[in-house]
Amino acid sequence: xxxxxxxxxxxxxxxxxxxxxxxxxxxxxxxxxxxxxxxxxxxxxxxxxxxxxxxxxxxxxxxxxxxxxxxxxxxxxxxxxxxxxxxxxxxxxxxxxxxxxxxxxxxxxxxxxxxxxxxxxxxxxxxxxxxxxxxxxxxxxxxxxxxxxxxxxxxxxxxxxxxxxxxxxxxxxxxxxxxxxxxxxxxxxxxxxxxxxxxxxxxxxxxxxxxxxxxxxxxxxxxxxxxxxxxxxxxxxxxxxxxxxxxxxxxxxxxxxxxxxxxxxxxxxxxxxxxxxxxxxxxxxxxxxxxxxxxxxxxxxxxxxxxxxxxxxxxxxxxxxxxxxxxxxxxxxxxxxxxxxxxxxxxxxxxxxxxxxxxxxxxxxxxxxxxxxxxxxxxxxxxxxxxxxxxxxxxxxxxxxxxxxxxxxxxxxxxxxxxxxxxxxxxxxxxxxxxxxxxxxxxxxxxxxxxxxxxxxxxxxxxxxxxxxxxxxxxxxxxxxxxxxxxxxxxxxxxxxxxxxxxxxxxxxxxxxxxxxxxxxxxxxxxxxxxxxxxxxxxxxxxxxxxxxxxxxxxxxxxxxxxxxxxxxxxx
Amino acid sequence: xxxxxxxxxxxxxxxxxxxxxxxxxxxxxxxxxxxxxxxxxxxxxxxxxxxxxxxxxxxxxxxxxxxxxxxxxxxxxxxxxxxxxxxxxxxxxxxxxxxxxxxxxxxxxxxxxxxxxxxxxxxxxxxxxxxxxxxxxxxxxxxxxxxxxxxxxxxxx
Numbered sequence: 001x002x003x004x005x006x007x008x009x010x011x012x013x014x015x016x017x018x019x020x021x022x023x024x025x026x027x028x029x030x031x032x033x034x035x036x037x038x039x040x041x042x043x044x045x046x047x048x049x050x051x052x053x054x055x056x057x058x059x060x061x062x063x064x065x066x067x068x069x070x071x072x073x074x075x076x077x078x079x080x081x082x083x084x085x086x087x088x089x090x091x092x093x094x095x096x097x098x099x100x101x102x103x104x105x106x107x108x109x110x111x112x113x114x115x116x117x118x119x120x121x122x123x124x125x126x127x128x129x130x131x132x133x134x135x136x137x138x139x140x141x142x143x144x145x146x147x148x149x150x151x152x153x154x155x156x157x158x159x160x161x162x163x164x165x166x167x168x169x170x171x172x173x174x175x176x177x178x179x180x181x182x183x184x185x186x187x188x189x190x191x192x193x194x195x196x197x198x199x200x201x202x203x204x205x206x207x208x209x210x211x212x213x214x215x216x217x218x219x220x221x222x223x224x225x226x227x228x229x230x231x232x233x234x235x236x237x238x239x240x241x242x243x244x245x246x247x248x249x250x251x252x253x254x255x256x257x258x259x260x261x262x263x264x265x266x267x268x269x270x271x272x273x274x275x276x277x278x279x280x281x282x283x284x285x286x287x288x289x290x291x292x293x294x295x296x297x298x299x300x301x302x303x304x305x306x307x308x309x310x311x312x313x314x315x316x317x318x319x320x321x322x323x324x325x326x327x328x329x330x331x332x333x334x335x336x337x338x339x340x341x342x343x344x345x346x347x348x349x350x351x352x353x354x355x356x357x358x359x360x361x362x363x364x365x366x367x368x369x370x371x372x373x374x375x376x377x378x379x380x381x382x383x384x385x386x387x388x389x390x391x392x393x394x395x396x397x398x399x400x401x402x403x404x405x406x407x408x409x410x411x412x413x414x415x416x417x418x419x420x421x422x423x424x425x426x427x428x429x430x431x432x433x434x435x436x437x438x439x440x441x442x443x444x445x446x447x448x449x450x451x452x453x454x455x456x457x458x459x460x461x462x463x464x465x466x467x468x469x470x471x472x473x474x475x476x477x478x479x480x481x482x483x484x485x486x487x488x489x490x491x492x493x494x495x496x497x498x499x500x501x502x503x504x505x506x507x508x509x510x511x512x513x514x515x516x517x518x519x520x521x522x523x524x525x526x527x528x529x530x531x532x533x534x535x536x537x538x539x540x541x542x543x544x545x546x547x548x549x550x551x552x553x554x555x556x557x558x559x560x561x562x563x564x565x566x567x568x569x570x571x572x
Numbered sequence: 573x574x575x576x577x578x579x580x581x582x583x584x585x586x587x588x589x590x591x592x593x594x595x596x597x598x599x600x601x602x603x604x605x606x607x608x609x610x611x612x613x614x615x616x617x618x619x620x621x622x623x624x625x626x627x628x629x630x631x632x633x634x635x636x637x638x639x640x641x642x643x644x645x646x647x648x649x650x651x652x653x654x655x656x657x658x659x660x661x662x663x664x665x666x667x668x669x670x671x672x673x674x675x676x677x678x679x680x681x682x683x684x685x686x687x688x689x690x691x692x693x694x695x696x697x698x699x700x701x702x703x704x705x706x707x708x709x710x711x712x713x714x715x716x717x718x719x720x721x722x723x724x725x726x727x728x729x
Contacts, residue, residue: 106622110673154680161656167676195677199625213623 002029003535006363007542008036017511017550019541020364021527028530028541032366033511033523035373042350045501050076050493051465054217057489057503063106065213066099066205067482068503071489074292076219079476079493083291085458088221090448091208093287094242095215096480097441098204101249103483104387104434105257107549109187109194112427115543116264117187118177119167123156125181133182138259142193151189171537178267186263190256201249207238221460226452239449246445250438253431261431265413268424272415275423275544277526279308280381281389282316282509284479284486287440292479299440300433300481303393304378308421310396316378318477318488321346326374326504330513332356333374340516342377345490346475348502375512375521376504384522385485385509386548387430392420405432423526426547467496482506484549510548523548575611575727579631579685580719581624583617583638583671589698590646590708594637600716607720609727621671628674629683633726635719637690644693647711649718652689655679661691688722690715 008018016037022030041060045053053076058069070092077084084092127149134143159167171177179187202212208224209215216223227233285295285302295302303313317323325342328335334353335341343349355369364370377383394402409432410417419425464470472495479488485506492500510522520528523545530540582598585591595616602614613631617624628634640661654660656679657672678684692715694708704712 110622151680154682158656158676158680162658192677192681195622195625195674196629196681196683198622199629202623213620 004363005532005535005538005541007538017545018364019523019527019545020366021538021541023532023535026532028527028532031520031524031527032364032370033513033521033527034364034371035507035511036371038352038372039503040350040352042348042501042503045498048498049467049496050079050491050498051219053491053498053501054219055214058214058217060503060505063213064099064103064482064484066095066209066215066217067480067487068489068505069214069217070096071478071480071487071503072491073217073219074478074480075476075489075491076478076493077292077476078478079474079491080219080464080470082220082461082464083293084221084461085456087226087448087451087456088459089288089291090444090451091222091224091459093444094246094441094448095205095208096287097437097444098201098246098249100437100483101253101434101441102198102201103549104430105194105252106198107483108257108261108427108431109191111549112546113187113191114167114170115539115546116177116268117179117191118172118174118184119155119170119188120159120172121177121179121181122184122188123152123159123181125152125185127152127185130182130185133263134186137263138255140255140259142189148185148189151192152185155188171539174537174539175533176539176543179264180267183263183267186260190260193256194252197248197252201245204242204245207234207242218460220462220465221458224459226457226459228452239452243445243449246438246441250442253434253438258431258435261428262409262412265424265428269413269415269419271424271543272413272419272422274530274540275426275526275547276421277528278382278384278520278522279306279421280378280383281305281392282378282383282385282486283390283393283481284316284318284488286479286481299436300390301394301397301399302479303397304383305389305392305396306381310392310417313393313396318345318479318490323379324376324488324504326376326502326508327515328369328374329516330369331371331374332369342516345477345488345502345504346492346500348490348500350502369513371513373508373512374504375515376509377515380517382515382519382521382525383486383509384526385506386426387433387483387485388420388426389485390481391429391433401436405435423544423547430549470496485509507548507550511550523550573633573727573729575609576613577632578609578612578723578726579627579634580608580612580614580723581617581627581634581636582615583619583636585619586702587700589696589701589703590694590705591639591697592702593639593692593694593704593708593712596704597637597712597715597719600712601719604716608723612723612727622674624671624674625678628678628685631685633686633688635688635690635722635726637692637715637719639694640691641697642691642693646693646695646705646707648693649711649715650691650693651718651722652691654687654689655684660689690719 002024006020018034020032021028054069054072057072060068128145130148131145205212205215225233228236282304285298285300287299290297321344327342329339332354334351395406475492477490490502512521582594584594586595598616642661657675
């Protein structure tokens, strides 16, 4: 007997992601991932001044803020052959690292933790034992028995007053929750500490970019002037605050985030064999140290891995007409060249043609078109992008920094490298790369301070800012690694205006519908065969989808008016 | 209470018609700052959730304005003092999840400010529309007067 379940919306914050899955004998036997909202920013920026586009596309998402603005200024700089000064590169890198630490910590604690941590169970924890466990995994000072007992009292008052609030949507008591009460209490404590911490780290964006979310960028560099004694510029006091915030962030990642990850993982090692999916991984690479065009000097290396083969990393070229193409055979669009052809983004089209059921509907017509996400392919292959892709590519290339974090974690958990290709591997990779990013952020900061001390205050190259100096026609691509994965924007400039603009975002790679050959993308592939204990409480599906950190606002909640996941179960 | 410790915060999505009324109110109050106690801060919170943490922890008292889809006649104004997210009116528009997570988190941390919420009933969200319907436009002067009066009461207590 098969059952079809619908989870809509599936994310806790932005966007509209819907999963329809068929369950047979306690396992997922078929699955469809759909983005039910249109993005359409590509159409809005057509005909505009290319120097303004970063401000529009930045608004695609308020969670992974900065990433689209960065991709956009890079695309314009690439088209116009503009090379930014070293300081601008360092400031962009520091803001990139800030975004990663903020996004990964918030994802782990606020968007993903409740798939693993049972809040109600934390009420039964012994504060003294909790303290012993906390002190055995980390030097983090907030770990006394009194600290945990105070928190437990507040949590008890909260729950007893019938106010589950933020925790109201969990499937508490579900057999898939395996943590002892003490580890659950640590999880809840750090959920709250992370809430306090995240408001501090984003101050880095406000210092360099004027505001957060959506800090300011500039084609040619960054719009922040350095003036050590100038009250209105980036002065010594503000630089000192940036240094302090980055050091605090490194401490939080090292002493809270990663120890928690390693404390939770041993209870869920079965998830090291679930949710693997495609086995194909792609990263564009990022964090340049010698200009974005020197692809050999990136902290996050670029590359492609096929079929889990870590012995071979292939190159990816977003300019090559034959490599990256977007298909719409299962998406609610039409192409001038017909539904079966793929288009390289420089020739890309955004012509919406909705042909799905009229809302409100019960099920999507999954045998036809079923998503507002297009389906991108690399040389015809579906690709997973994100933290796991980045970490695997660094690891497969033999980079020492990646090998060290991966090998030490595999040893600590006593699992083989094959466990990386899983839901657990994806969630772990996000934490492990945060360790690297936290260290790199301080390297970039030290280099910036050193440049300023040596008298280099250049922050922008404005020699080509004036459109009079532009060619009649130009095209460029801006690549970056958003926290969720490989992101690129393609721009065609003609007569000083945007002629065409296409964004291929990480969640499009991961959450897209099947392609013209019927092949699944990353979400769908990773959900196949997932064990489901109770179709009415499909926490297992949420675990794997959340492990990708879905952000559907940028790719194209499922909450009803009461704030609950809409999940429907129907016997077929 | 020193006026520097009071925040007037308008919430909403400006691109969804009446849903953005909190933003319209914040802008109008900022233009009429002479009617408010000097030193009171007025901010637009937009659709932010966790990003409002710094405002909620910095100001001990916050007056919020937001739209609600609670089925009451459009333009109905309620003054609420919610202590938990569940005491917010139903479907506090489209940005409520981040805000509710924040409210509960701060409550558990013991850092929730004293909160006054002006919830204004609206009929519908109007996607991709900037501006207010006549029913909502008509109640804004009364709403502004209520906010200004409450601000003076709080500062003078």
